Amino acid sequence: MKLNNLKPAEGSTKTRKRIGRGPGSGLGGTSTRGHKGAKSRSGYSKKIGFEGGQMPLQRRVPKFGFKNINRVEYKAINVGVVQALADAKNLTTVTVADLIAAGFVSSKHLVKILGNGEITSQLTVEAHAFSQSAIAAIEAKGGSAVKL
DSSP, X not given: OOGGGOOOOTTSOOOOOOTTSOGGGTOOTTTXXXXXXXXXXXXXXXXXXXXXXXXXXXXXXXXXXXXXXXXXOEEEEEHHHXXXXXXXXXXXXXXXXXXXXHTSSOTTSEEEEEOOSOOOSOOEEEESEEOHHHHHHHHHTTOEEEEO
């Protein structure tokens, strides 16, 4: 075996179709594109949602609703979770930084404390917002809810 007589195994390679090289090749004329129409032309690219000239779905279906640009989204954390975190870390003040460190929220989220669960100790909880039931639960045990 020498470098000058190396070749691929029998049947492992195929010759590529040379389209558009005259009628003698059998692949001239329309060059495998069919007859006429936009798809046979060079530079054709179908628009997203194009349905062959039929009125497309996104234009047939009516528009509705709106996005409120002033909406403020909060990540909801229940007081039961706050109490569990305080017990695990032996904390008396639970801040947003503690919730981020524990992996409950990301640093880009605003935090709202909700009233589901039980508070068993006196806690100072700092967050961006509180529900009425959360404030009642925290203050019933002598703690305080501090808005940031």
